[in-house]
Amino acid sequence: MKFGEQLQQEIFPPWRLSYISYDVLKHELKTRQQDHAWTADDESEFVKKLENELEKVYDFVTAKLGEVEARISYCERTIQTFISNPTWSSDQNWSIMDDALTEVLFDVNDLAKFTRLNYTAFQKIIKKHDKWTGLSLKQDFIPQLRTKPLDKQRFDVAIVFISALHDLCKYRGKPRPSSTFGDEEYNSSVSDEKNTSKYWVHPDNITEVKSIIMLHLPVFIHNKEKRYEASDSTVSSVYLDNEEFSLYTSLLQRDEGAESIRLKWHGPLTTPDVSVERTTHLAEWADGNSIKERFQLTTDQVQSFLSGSLSTDQLCNQMISRGVDNKLVEECRFISSGIEESIKEKHLQPTCRIFYNRTSFQTPENAGLRVNIDNELTFIREDNFGDTVRRAPDEWRRSEVGIDFPFSYLDESEVLRFPYAVVEVKTSAATAESTSWLRKLLDSHLVHEVPRFSKYLHGASYLFRDRIPLLPWWMSEMEIDIRRPRATNFGLTRSKSFKPLIDGQYKRAMEAEQLRMDVVNEAAQDPLHSFLDTDPAASSSNWENRPHRMRSTLVTKGEDPLNYGPLHERKIKKKDREAGNLGEDINFDHGDIRLDMATDANNTSEKKMFGKDGMFVKDPNNPNAVIPVKKVKVEPKVFFSNERTFIAWLQFCALLLTVALNLLNFGDSVSRIAGGLFIGIAAIIAIYALYQFEKRAWMINRRVVGRYDDLWGPAVLCVLLVGALIVNFYLRFR
Template sequence: MKYGSELQDNVFAPWRLSYIAYDVLKMELKTRQLDHQWNDADEADFVELLHNELNKVYDFVTAKLREVEARITYCERTIGTFQKNPTMSSEANWGIMDDALTEVLFDVNDLAKFTRVNYIGFQKILKKHDKWTNRSLQHSFVEALRSKPLDKQRFDVAIVYISSLHDLCRLRGQPRNGNSAAGGDQNAFERATSKYWIHPDNVTEVKAIIMLHLPVLVFNQNKKYEESDSAISSVYYDNYDFDLYTGRLQRDEGAEAIRFRWYGPYESPNIFIERKTHHAEWLNGASVKDRFPLKEDKVNSYVAGEYTPEQIVEQMRAKGTADEDTINSVNFISTGIQTSFKEKNLTPICRIFYNRTAFQLPGDQKLRISLDSDMTYIREDDLDGVKRRDNNNWRRTDAHIDYPFSHLPKKDVYRFPYAVLETKLQTHLGQEPPQWLTTLLDSHLVHEVPRFSKYLHGASFFYGERLPLLPWWLSEMNTDIRKPRSMNAGLSRSKSFKPLIDGQYRHAMEEEERRMERQERTAKSVAASDGSSLAGSTVHSQIAGPPSITIQPAGNVDASKAKSSKKAKSGGDNLSSTYSPSIGNNEKGVMYRGGAVSPIEIEPVGEAVAIDIVEEDGNGKDKGPVKRRVKVKVEPKVFFANERTFISWLQFCALLLTVALNLLNFGDFVSRISGALFICIAGVMSIYALYRFERRAWMINRQHTGRYDDIWGPAVLCVFLVAALIVNFYLRFR
């Protein structure tokens, strides 16, 4: 799609006159080019037009930001009045303030999209100018764009304040219980992590959606939030054989990732020494991340082995601020990391910078979501003979947190084009993803990238020629991760420009959340009251959070027991939800909905799962099985397996063709007949193999429910070969 058409599709109608006049600028370029040769006067006029458009757009953004700040301040004062005066703290007033904050949030989202669309518009028109006129305006116009930047996401502070006020409205003015600083305690706990890429067009929208359900986690509530508070910098260590990289990529037992991390400004006094271990032996094979803090002036001596774990522990005991368990943990971690430095000869390799927005209930680590934007990779090594660190310092001193690091050499900087979303669930505690999160992750706004690693990606970009293996997701960088917009997911507006959340008004969304909460409470009460009846069955999980699905082998199910269980539960709500079942070892099973309400037969077929759900009518009679299908994400290795099968068939055909050519070229009359037969067989089987390859690829893409194995191919090939051999023997012995 041409950018002019794309711009028209993304225009927010009330702000139409404030967008860049892209068509006018393009027409100015074209008409002057057709009329005469582009000259200095044309260049001056065009530059003046560009400055006028830039001033118009930038002034509009600045004015809107001031308006947003004023509206946030008004809401903050009004909420403070509600808290001080209980007589004004009514449900209606809190609802009015929630509506006002939602409208502000939508304006922030629209403003973020407005800023990005216009920034891309200026880049496109500058590129088109240089191409048509053979002049270099892109470089000379850089200073103007830097003085009035449109390329930075400048809305995080507004989102944080809106999140705080929205949370107060949700709790009707009561402060959130829990320690916000506890969210930073990431020492040795398990969690299941999923990772996604987000296109820059969708970053602010995703933040806004999450903020409506989870508050932004602010570690220090005692200071005013600033943009630098979201900055995170990490220096990753490895050796020049990239042993840590290879171990992490291959997911070897005990593979480590070691990094030194600090939060906020470059001058941060506390550095966190962190280690990620895959299947740690000391935790019975569980993967874990552990860390301990260290003063910045002690880091170099710790890396050199001069500042020992014993000295760290002695200082902690002398201060008396930590208990004995914490001291022992720090001793264990610091000793293990320092041992890795000595044995593996580790050195700084790569620095990763990004701005993080974290969403989490204070003090509750069951669900944590983080969104990292402005991700930038910076080289720290001296593999190419360039000295980047002074006096063997543990990090380079010429790179702080001044994104986009334009002052650094281009070969030392790589700006990742997407934001990274991570969802972290403590699944070992029974935590299930809420329905709103499932809707978001299934929407057009995110692109799933399983096992994505920031360090692996950066190392593969800078040192790819030195690495024996590369991560699978590099091929995804060549594709556009944007998807067609779904009106039932994300933030949108009605024809009257009223805010819509997942295609619903906010009140409808809140009513849906309250309904889900009621269902959850009902399910928990049913599970508690019928615990004795469930104790004798083989149910493996309980309802926690949204209605979940429990799977048990079909062979263990007794039909009469299932029916009696169904009748016993008929007094409860018949829960319905969107299910995401997980089938272990592709076994046929029975699923129970909402605490064993109705049995669901599951039969895995190919890469999809076909489900027969037994539903009841109003009289309690079965209406019969209803076919449902649950789509399962197809991994790339499935396509590669299909390709390997095709190549194996081609290898056999090539071998058969080699035999046939030898018989034709160097044999007698009988040999030439046999050779001709083998050539025919090789040709037929090659065409058949191609047909099967294309057929399987089509089935995989559409998650077809047919058979994936080849029933007739091998048998027919054997028959052809035996027939050719019989003909050969007959002709030879005749």
């Protein structure tokens, strides 16, 4: 699809006039070149129009961001009023505020898509300009894009505030249950790689993924003593390695005891504390588990520790003098001594810096589930390999490199900007089975799974590709488009009236559906009661959630008349019928179905009667009960699906027939025998496919409730093909 068509399809109608006039700019390029060659005046006028469009889009985004901030502030003040005045703290008021926050969240998501789409449009139109005119506007227009950067619009702060307020609404202003669980970023831990999965997210979908997760998990904030700022999400890490890249090679080959060592800090360069971390894969002292260890240093101590002038004993003595607990001192001694030994023996030095903005989602009271999203991922060279000096001798990191993404002042050979966001999901076994919304997200079109993805391995394999012979397996994934079309209603969408839809439903409908599913799950413990419910609506919902039946349960003539009748809430005891106690007419009402069942004292079998729908099916959970069958219209796509299945079988027959004809025409006697076998198999398959096609069409036309899958066809086909190959092998081998 051309970008112009894509832009028209993805435009949010209420904001249509605020988008870039892509078609107008494209038409301007074409018409001017049709009349005459591109001149300096044409270039000047086109640049003015482009700057005007950029200013229009940027001003709209800025105004909308201000509006979002004002609405969040209003919700915050209102919630504080609810907390301070219990008379206002009703469930209805909390629900209204929660709905208002959901509206704001959807606007943030729409604004992120608006910004991304317009930024892509500017890139496309500039590229077309350079291609059609032969000029280089891309380089000349960079200053304007930097003054009004659409690629740096940040929505994380708004999502964090919405998450905090949404959490207050969920708990009606009360704090969440307290927990002793701390931030895993600052505590030693054993990591289980089996319960950690990693995914890539395209920039078009980042805000939507964050919003979906936020509706189920709150944003985890490490420092709650200060108001959240954009710089609080920045994370920087300097990885150590040597000129032979021995750590890189061991990690890539997943050797036993392979380790990675990094220096990590949050926020700007002025952050006083730096975390020294070592991750060891299949560590012997951890029973073969992968373990992550860390201890803290001040910024001034890092260079001394790397150079060896600050030993482990000196570091521990300083901790003891500050009154640190002996247990923590001994733990630090063990970790520090191991890292110190690796630095000396392997001649490690700062090699690569990795920068990203991290948003973490986790409930403080539950350590079983944590989701990290790292976007604006950037890799920067920190090495002094060869004759190039990037760090001063007394520095352990480049002082001129801060947290100002996209680091446009760096040479392109020293920086790599990763095009996707990285999602890391850490779950326990129990949480993984119970979190259905997370499974839906990870199976959706919004994410692309990349098992065992490593930031350091990816950055080093690109920045030092001349020195490294081995590359990670996922490098080939960089050549494909990870975006997929939306296959289901999953995600955040808008209705025709632009009302927020979550997974294709209004929020209230989602809550009602969740409540209904909880009731169904509870009733599943008593199957008979669940299908003999007095509430017609409940019976209908139960019918929709019935398990697939392995055989047709439609009632046909000649069967016991008990198979006909409505679903009734009162069981007629078998002994009463046998005793002949039903001598009168009994009227049963169920929904819009009414059936008169006449009985006789001398005849215990009921006469056959029909309700309005005219057809019922047996209840597999109760032999004496039946279920009304609703007449439904068969959609044309059902017939087309049957036809596609038939055509797929014929395609395989054609392929097999082509092979057979080649063997017959160009082979020896053995090949002709194999060709004859393949022709016979192809003919059998074609006839069988036609039979199945006609049978399914007959069942669809008559609404037959039965099996539409094929039990024997694929199995027999495999047996025939394997038999033909065995015969061919035997004849050829002989």
